[in-house]
Amino acid sequence: MHRIEAAHADHTPSRACYMQGCTSPDCELANYRYMCALRLDHSRGVHRLRDAAPAFEHLQRLLANDWTVRQISEASGVSMSTVRCVLNGKPLIRRDRAAAVLGIPIGPPPPDPDVVDSAGSVRRLRALACLGHTLDAIGAQTGVSRWRLGRIITGTRPTIDSATADKITQVYRHLSTFRSDNPHTIRRARNEGWHGPLAWDDIDNPDCKPETATGRERPGLARPDVDPRRVVHLAGEGLSAAQIAERLGCHKRTVVRARRKAEELAAAA
Known part of the structure; x- marks a missing residue:
């Protein structure tokens, strides 16, 4: 679309005028302010x-x-x-x-999908929120709408179709390896009391309980001090996280944390 300068002397700057092709600096500024406010609303979960x-x-x-x-x-x-x-x-x-x-194509409805327990998908979405990954970002990679992900993350539905669960699992494997640090998402996760990826021993098991800070403070449950260099050395010998944990007398999650810490130290060196 070819943009043209507004010719009227009494021209009132607006985003609507900008969308019609006006290149007036004032109209461009009005559009910029509108988009900034829109993005801020979306980051806060407010939708027009x-x-x-x-x-x-x-x-x-x-x-x-x-x-x-x-x-x-x-x-x-x-x-x-x-x-x-x-x-x-x-x-x-x-x-x-x-x-x-x-976005639903017009045509006959699909057959009823296979369903699975939603616990794993709910925990994965919440764990990614703890890392600052927004539902918009997750939706872009899974192909699942943000609104649908928002319904899943509440945990109000006991089941989910297996195809959606598989998409969430696949994207989780990638996104759980790094942080995004969206402040609004992290604040929500903290306020809701959600748990990050390393809190789960078996994230798909509905009976599995997360490892919490409160639990570690109880007598007898203090996390052992593990040398990240020792973990890297054992991993280099071909040992799995479970095997390293058994040898060092700690939990597998402790090994995963130590290995991640070693990687961060190596990257910072």
Whole structure:
């Protein structure tokens, strides 16, 4: 699109004018301020509303193709109550929810998916939040909508389809190896009392309890002091984390922490 300078002497700077092609510095500044405010809102979990009419029309077409409200909710990650509200004439909808609904292809509904326990997926998303990884970043790599990930991370659903669980697991393997340090995400994780990757011995086991600071302070549960150099040496001999832990008389997670600390020291040298 070719942008042109506004020709009117009484020109009022605005983002709307900028979007129509104006290259006035004042309109560019108005657009810049709008985008800054929008990004700040998104980082805080605040989302703007849009006209629900396109989503309503799309939902009607899905229903005409024999979709149920439950299937629409599962495919989009949007709650059934929100879907029903739009179908009942609610005029506005959050932009991310509208995008999730509009992203469902028109056609026959898919067969009911295989489902698995959601505990592992919930813990993985929360652990990544402890490292500062946002749901937007996770969604970009998994292909799962931010809204759906937001529903999963609450832990209110006991099951999840296996395909989504596999996507979360695959991305978790990569993202759990480094920090992102988004302050709003880390603050939420801290306030919610979520646990990081190293707190879990078996993250998929619903009966597994996280290793917490409180637990380590109880008598007899103090974490042994392990020399990171010793861990690196044993790992170089081909020993696994479990084998190193057995030899040093510590927990496997302690070995993983020591190895990570050694890597950080080597990188800083």
